[in-house]
Amino acid sequence: MKEIRWHGRGGQGAKTVSQVLAQINLREGKFVQAFPEFGPERSGAPIRAYNRISDDEILVHSAVYTPDVVVVVDESLLRSENPTEGLRPDGILIVNTPCSPEEIRKQTGFRGKIIAVDADRIAREAGTGFANIPMLGAVAAALGTEWGIVEEEVRRAMGERMSRDMLEKNVAALRAAYEEAKGVGSVR
């Protein structure tokens, strides 16, 4: 079983993409859980969301304490939220940042694999303004998920929420981050 913890801020859509990731994993034939950290939801406040992915039925209903993957959607949380807490030494830290993995390593002290994706820049260039979709692309690549499934499920999940034009821009951002992260290797 793989466990993922997302760090974002209210309104950035971390919870939304954690739910989309669950749909992607289901398409791969996996059993899944996806849940937000349960508390008052306020725009801009730090939030956490979680995924569990397994080949077998998932029975456990407790919180996630030792994730295999940590995703930081908002770089400022590196300083305030201690996002590497409990992250397995052989896990992956994925950060939305213009910095290099080495700089993130220095900042966090995390010794495992680090994927640095400038999702803000990707979102800006694609014209979407939301880093959550490119971060989902990076996570899917790190998990070794086939691109076709990622694209299809994002189109299915987001298609009703936005105009066709905006959807295409988001898929472009998704793809750019997916390709960027793909080379770094997966947790599987």
Added chain:
Amino acid sequence: MRKVMTGHKAVAEAMRQIEPDVVAVYPITPQSEIAEYYAEYVHDGIVHTELVPVESEHSALSACVGAAAAGARVMTATSSQGLALLVEVLYIAAGMRLPIVMALANRALSAPINIHCDHSDAYLARDAGAFQIFCESAQEAYDYTLIAQRIAEHAKVRLPGIVNLDGFALTHTSQVVEPLEDAVAKKFVGPFQPLYPLLDVDNPVTWGPFAMPDYYFELKRAQEAAMEEVPGVFLEVQKEYARLSGRPYAGFLEEYRLADADRALVVLGSTAGTAKVAVDALRERGEKVGLLKVWLFRPFPYAAVAQALGHLKYVAVLDRAISFGAMGALYSDVAAALYRHKDRPVLTNYIYGLGGRDITAEQLESVLLELSKVRPDEALRYIGLRE
């Protein structure tokens, strides 16, 4: 087809397939998304249900009582303080023998204010006269909503029923659920047969009459007779559902690695899943441990519980609520069930998970490991509490 959905959505899907005539809800915190999803189905014309938004949970169940007495198939959903407010009317629904099925998203009661999971609300409704089922997963919440509808409406029963699903752990967690095809679910539930409907004006009847000391007692005894029919109907309907769905449901209880165990946990709800992980981990290390999960909480299956636990040396009963000044409600039931058993196990009562306090597999392993060393007494023990 397998889908990803929350427990709330799973219950709403079952309700969509049941498609009651009336759903009355008070759509505000502490309600559940079940009401929101159902309101959407009504708005989108997916179901032809009269959705009655009312001004309180007390009114929600009151509207359900009125509609059910009129001859409608009726459902609702509630949680926490909302359940507390409607309990008065739940006694009335049971006393009037109205088959209203209600999902209960289990959450703590105030004060202090808390929105997270425990079983205080279900325990509050324990003696109201509704049958109660607890679910381990969103899948079970879906399945048992359909099953509960059949039990409630069975001619021998005609009682309200509560389907309990743990707040957040089930209600807000997206997980894999495989619903039945609409046609299959609808056929399983079948058409509603109203009994003595108020709207049948050619055959006038009296509902909710006055009963003084000369009749009240007999009417309440008759109500208990209806409750006594629930176990038999439960088994019959569950068996039919198991055959239809392929799900491994058989009995009031799920016995997990219990047959050759010497120690076991007894739990309600989603903690059963986490407990299975704990049992598996200890079994790997050669420990003879098991789990008893209780599906049917009211009426309590005393004989089946005694049968399942009688051979064990030590049993920990876990309650997710304090019954202030008394042992836990589940513990008291299990103790009563085992009282007549000759070589009964040593029982210990643990309180856990109040107000959403997390319960982990490691903590449950510790409970199973310490059980043989715990001195048997009537003291409550607490899991994961700072003292």
